[in-house]
Amino acid sequence: MNTITLSVNHRAVEVLAEPRTSLADFVRDKLDLTGTHLGCEHGVCGACTVLLDGVPARSCITYAAACQGADITTIEGLDEDEVTAELRAAFTREHALQCGYCTPGMLVSARDLVLRLPDADERRIRVGLSGNLCRCTGYVGIVRAVQSVIETRRARNIAPQAGGGRTILGPAGSGRATSGGNEQPLRPARQELAPASESSAPDVIPDFTPATVLDQRFTLPHAPAKVFAMFDDIKSIAACLPGVSLTAPPKPERVEGAIRVRLGPIAAAFEGAARVERDPATLSGRIVGIGTDRRSRSATQGEICYRLVPIDGGAATAVELSIGYTLTGMLAQVGRPGLVRDLAGRLVADFAGNLDRHMSGAPLREVAPAELGGLPIIFDVLRARLARVFGRFFAKRGGAG
Amino acid sequence: MKPAPFSYERPRDLNAALAMLAANGSAKIIAGGQSLGPMLNLRLVQPELVVDISGLAALKRAESSRDELVLGALVTHADIEDGRTPDVTRGAMRGVAANIAYRAVRNRGTIGGSLSHADPAADWVSALAALGARLTLRSLAGARTLAVEAFVVGALESALHAGEIVEAIHVPARAVSAHWGYAKSCRKTGEFAHAIGAVLVDPAAATARVVIGAIDTAPIVVTDAAELFGGRVGADYKQRFDARIADLLIAKAGINDAVRRHIHVSVLKRAVHEAAA
Structure with missing residues (x-):
């Protein structure tokens, strides 16, 4: 807990808060200004939009500590604001709200449009409000209300405010901390987290229908029978899978393990178990697994079907993988399956390279940082799921930095 | 949450x-x-x-010379959109900035942060590669510069070393004769693009840079894009744009789904048409 000093609705405020406290939680929980609403809490829905140094900002992904010295205006601070008063009247007249949950954020964004865009037509207003979601009205009344205020003000020849009145560079709300540099670093009240894991391996691994399936293929310069035999050597296979470790001695039909996957700054570690099925007649197999990532409270079910196809007259093998997975929890909330594909592609390439080196008797290349333990194909599964996992979370908007 | x-x-x-x-x-x-x-x-x-680092004034500079614009990493999308920074791209960067996410996000989101995050669907990753921008990266060991197209190496993977940050972005001046086109396809306004096309075509100099972005990994950057225009870049480049070559490039980048390739090609074509308009 540290002292955060800023101005809210023209009142100087000095309150203790943890560094991780969002500006939204700060005004709601510490100052009882509950007009700022929280919807998605990751910057998508716009319900939490407030004015930060006079311009709109997402208070759910802006930390109060980063606003040291800044001026915050919440919906409660706009009672006397001329533009907001006109908007309130127009919202009432045009039935621009029903449940009211989006309205505080909607008014803050609408006010900004009115000030900056005196010539906005319906399309520009709709684009301008696209970062504020409303689930009741269908937007028609909201757009009409904003348009009527813009038109009235244009008729009254009220000049626009370029840039919303902002004249300095850099993130809104930044750079206002009192200089000096002798500030204490803010330390969180760090509770000890629960111990890493009791055994999280499930006893029963159910079948499932994957929500997403992606195909991968690679070739190995070894005969199919040799590759198939290799696929039965779970410890060796595991060693070829970047980030995989076994948590229990593998059995031919069941493997328990973990896979760590990293995608940019995101790291996940899925722990779980997988069931292994093999069909020597068709040189194919299937691995069905289930795992959880404690940190992101996400769970995944994954399935890897592989088939070995002889190529080059049987001297080499094409490994055809069909990777299916279903992801639930935090990681699933952010739907970016595409990124997973890139990650999965990189992992499969590392796996294929290591397999080849292993089968040729060459030393494995350290592909993944940390642990290349012993793990089986499951890894595939696991890693694939992770991959997917990762791939999906990034829910952000348009590349905002 | x-x-x-x-x-x-x-x-x-x-x-x-x-x-x-x-x-x-x-x-x-x-x-x-x-x-x-x-x-x-x-x-x-x-x-x-x-x-x-949001309070560091040294990262909030914006200086232009005759040849290039230097933007500190903390310059926001809204700073560029509103013209608070000088412009050497004759409006190209303003147009890109104005369509990133939402205004409330643009008021805080920074150009350096967006690049560092290296999301393939982010606008600056593609737009700055097309404009031929370079980055200054700094660590305690010193500074180095890198072309934007060499900076993003995969989904959320950049060339940043441990302990290194993006300090500044160097954007070369856009030639008077150079045409600019930028298009993207988003399922919802302001959300991540599913396809981005960015083209910088200079018919007078017979050069073209073309970027096919938002392909879930580092964008396809064609620095000498004559092949996309039937072998030479001339005044009739819009007519000469060869969608089949674009499709081949995208397929080569690993996009097997014909529908996705079609979207990427269509978006690129829009960018070419915008440049020629």
Whole structure:
């Protein structure tokens, strides 16, 4: 807990808060200004939009500590604001709200449009409000209300405010901390987290229908029978899978393990178990697994079907993988399956390279940082799921930095 | 939906920030927080230490000379959109900035942060590659420069070393004879693009840079794009645009789905048409 000093609705405020406290939680929980609403809490829905140094900002992904010295205006601070008063009247007249949950954020964004865009037509207003979601009205009344205020003000020849009145560079709300540099670093009240894991391996691994399936293929310069035999050597296979470790001695039909996957700054570690099925007649197999990532409270079910196809007259093998997975929890909330594909592609390439080196008797290349333990194909599964996992979370908007 | 606890430091200058980064391997730099914030809230990222550089005045500069514009990493999308920074691209960057996410996000999201995050669907990753921009990366060991197309190496993977940050972006002046086109396809306005096309065509100089972005990995950057225009870049480049070559390039980048390739080609074609308009 540290002292955060800023101005809210023209009142100087000095309150203790943890560094991780969002500006939204700060005004709601510490100052009882509950007009700022929280919807998605990751910057998508716009319900939490407030004015930060006079311009709109997402208070759910802006930390109060980063606003040291800044001026915050919440919906409660706009009672006397001329533009907001006109908007309130127009919202009432045009039935621009029903449940009211989006309205505080909607008014803050609408006010900004009115000030900056005196010539906005319906399309520009709709684009301008696209970062504020409303689930009741269908937007028609909201757009009409904003348009009527813009038109009235244009008729009254009220000049626009370029840039919303902002004249300095850099993130809104930044750079206002009192200089000096002798500030204490803010330390969180760090509770000890629960111990890493009791055994999280499930006893029963159910079948499932994957929500997403992606195909991968690679070739190995070894005969199919040799590759198939290799696929039965779970410890060796595991060693070829970047980030995989076994948590229990593998059995031919069941493997328990973990896979760590990293995608940019995101790291996940899925722990779980997988069931292994093999069909020597068709040189194919299937691995069905289930795992959880404690940190992101996400769970995944994954399935890897592989088939070995002889190529080059049987001297080499094409490994055809069909990777299916279903992801639930935090990681699933952010739907970016595409990124997973890139990650999965990189992992499969590392796996294929290591397999080849292993089968040729060459030393494995350290592909993944940390642990290349012993793990089986499951890894595939696991890693694939992770991959997917990762791939999906990034829910952000348009590349905002 | 609340971040895991982290420590927070507000360094007094860039060197102090770099020292904090070097001393703590799990530290994350935060600027506007519009990419990192959601990931912290979702607990996808759980750093021990967050180093807030948003107050560093040295990273808020914007200086233009005859040949190039130098933007500090902390310049926001709204700064560029509103024209608070000089422009050497004759409106190209303003147009891109104005369509990034939403205004409330643009008011805090920074150009350096967006690049550092290296999301393939982010606008600057593609737009700046097409404009031929370069980056200055700084660590305690010193500075180096890198072309934008060499900076993004995969989904959320950049060429940044441990302890290194993006310090500045160098954007070359756009030639008077150079045409600019930028198009993207988003399922919802302001959300991540599913396809981006960016073209810088100079018929007078017979040169073209073409970027096919938002392909889930580093964008396809064609620095000498004559092949996309039947072998030469001339005044009739719009008519000569060869969608089949674009499709081949996209297929080569690993996009097997014909529908997705069609979307990418269509978006690129829009960018070419915009440039020629």
